[in-house]
Amino acid sequence: MGTTRSFRFRNYEIRPDTTAETTYAAECVTGDEADCGAQSGEEIDPRQVDRWIAEHVRDTTHGRFRRTTTTYAVAEPGDWQ
Template sequence: MPDATTNAPAHRRYRFREYHVTSVVDSMALPAFEAVCVTGEDHGCGTTSGEVHTEDELTRWIAEHCAQTGHDFYQRTTRATLHAEPGAWQ
């Protein structure tokens, strides 16, 4: 219901309980790494490494792309499979 003096909505108070979750990296799943070349003034190069499964593979791809093109700025994405272990409501 709006406040009669200002015609603004009345303040409401909501309370939320927290649900605690612990996330654990799944040791049976391979991690995934990917890099995208973002070197460029108007727009990034956009060349991507594709998905690789070790940091060494990613570093090697970046080094090779840098050597071939002189490009030196990259965005890196790291992904891992997690298992959520629910905790208790608090």
């Protein structure tokens, strides 16, 4: 399911890029004055990120994380008016 947008008087079809893999990551944001900042690194399998979080909790007792999912999009000229 794509989204259509118009920029500079030209129409574009914006859709997911099915040739690129989704990646997952986490960063520890535990801390009162500053975030811990430890990062999992990007993974293709979200279970690897969950495992990293569990190990970080075990090792540090930190309990707050920012989880991110990265996807890619393709913008191609469209034909609609």
